[in-house]
Each structure stands twice: as C-alpha cells, then as structure tokens.
Amino acid sequence: MKRSRRSLEAESWAFALEVYARPRVADACLRLQAEAGVDVILLLFAAFAAVRHRVLLEPSDLMEMDRICSPWREQVVHPLRAFRVGLKSGPSPAPSQATERLRSKIKASELQAERIENDLLADYLRQKEPQAPAVTSENVCAILRSVIMLALQKRGGGRMVELLPAMDEVVEAANQARIEGAGVGSNG
Numbered sequence: 001m002k003r004s005r006r007s008l009e010a011e012s013w014a015f016a017l018e019v020y021a022r023p024r025v026a027d028a029c030l031r032l033q034a035e036a037g038v039d040v041i042l043l044l045f046a047a048f049a050a051v052r053h054r055v056l057l058e059p060s061d062l063m064e065m066d067r068i069c070s071p072w073r074e075q076v077v078h079p080l081r082a083f084r085v086g087l088k089s090g091p092s093p094a095p096s097q098a099t100e101r102l103r104s105k106i107k108a109s110e111l112q113a114e115r116i117e118n119d120l121l122a123d124y125l126r127q128k129e130p131q132a133p134a135v136t137s138e139n140v141c142a143i144l145r146s147v148i149m150l151a152l153q154k155r156g157g158g159r160m161v162e163l164l165p166a167m168d169e170v171v172e173a174a175n176q177a178r179i180e181g182a183g184v185g186s187n188g
Contacts, residue, residue, distance in 0.1 A: 008122040013115055015052060015181075016044040019173045028169035036158055038151040039073060041114050042066060043170065045121040046143050051178035054130035056139055059146045065124050066150060069117050077117060080110040135178065141171050 020026055020040075032038035042065060049055040057065070087094045087103040094103075132139065144167050145160070152158040 009119045012048045015048040022173040024169045025173045028166035031166040036151045037155045041117045043147045047174035054132045055128045077113045
C-alpha cells in the first residue's frame with residue numbers, strides 16, 4: 001500500500017532533521033556540500049528511502065531526482081543560502097543585530113525552500129516499491145557514495161577518498177536512525 005503524499009513528506013522531513021541534528025552530521029553534510037557540491041537534501045532523502053522504506057535508489061534514480069529538483073535548488077535554495085551566508089560578514093551594516101534578525105528570517109526561508117525540495121523527492125519516492133528485504137550499512141554507504149559521485153561529476157571531478165570520513169558520519173547516523181526507527185515505515 002502506498003503512503004499518502006503528505007505522510008511521506010512529513011516522515012522524510014522529520015528523518016532529515018533527526019539525522020542532521022546528530023553529532024558531527026551537520027559538519028559532515030556541510031563539508032560534502034562545500035567540497036563536492038552535494039545536495040544535502042538529496043543525500044539525506046536517499047538515506048531515508050533506504051533505511052525507512054527499503055528503496056535502494058539506483059544512480060539513474062538519483063540523476064532523475066536531481067533533474068527534478070535542480071531548477072528549484074538553483075533558482076531558490078542557492079540564492080537564499082548565498083544571501084544568508086553573505087550577511088555573516090557584510091556588506092555594511094552587517095554584521096549587526098539588525099542584519100542578524102534579517103539573516104535569521106532568510107535562514108527560515110532557506111529551510112522552508114529545502115522542505116519544498118524534500119517534498120519533490122517524496123513525490124518521486126511514492127512511485128517506488130520496496131526492493132530490499134533488509135537494508136544493510138553497506139547498502140546505505142553505496143547509495144550515499146552514488147549521491148556524492150553524482151555531485152562530483154556535475155562539478156567536473158574531485159577526489160571521493162577525501163570525502164569518505166564525512167560520508168561515513170552520515171551513514172552512521174542514518175543507520176542509527178534505522179535501528180531506532182525499526183518498524184517505522186517498514187511496510188513501504
């Protein structure tokens with residue numbers, strides 16, 4: 001039985017927030033984003049699909065999901081992020097109390113934009129049936145490696161080996177969420 005769109009959107013967003021909040025995960029995700037151009041929402045969603053719905057996304061799935069989200073990410077999420085980051089140090093009168101309030105509002109808008117991206121991905125996942133009777137740490141690692149490779153290819157190259165420690169942090173957190181959430185969403 002397929003889950004409702006709203007249920008899947010809410011569940012996947014809660015998973016992303018839960019995993020991102022775990023120790024060392026935010027730093028790992030930001031490193032992957034900065035050094036490889038990884039879309040953190042896509043990364044966390046791919047982990048969610050595996051650990052909560054037993055859907056092992058193939059590189060072709062990831063490419064299609066990236067294609068679906070790319071216009072939104074490039075035209076909305078990235079500009080909001082650039083504004084937010086830019087207000088950390090300038091232009092004058094930033095940084096100040098007044099500009100920090102503005103920065104906080106932009107951060108909230110950026111988070112909402114990322115949630116909309118998450119919802120696009122949830123809509124894609126609704127079309128997929130669970131494939132794996134059980135998901136292993138190796139499955140999650142392979143999927144996240146594919147997300148990183150996709151980002152590196154779009155960027156024109158890079159060294160995966162230097163990103164493995166950051167990827168491992170996300171894999172560990174996703175697997176911990178899988179263990180803690182055993183039974184949650186396991187019916188696909």
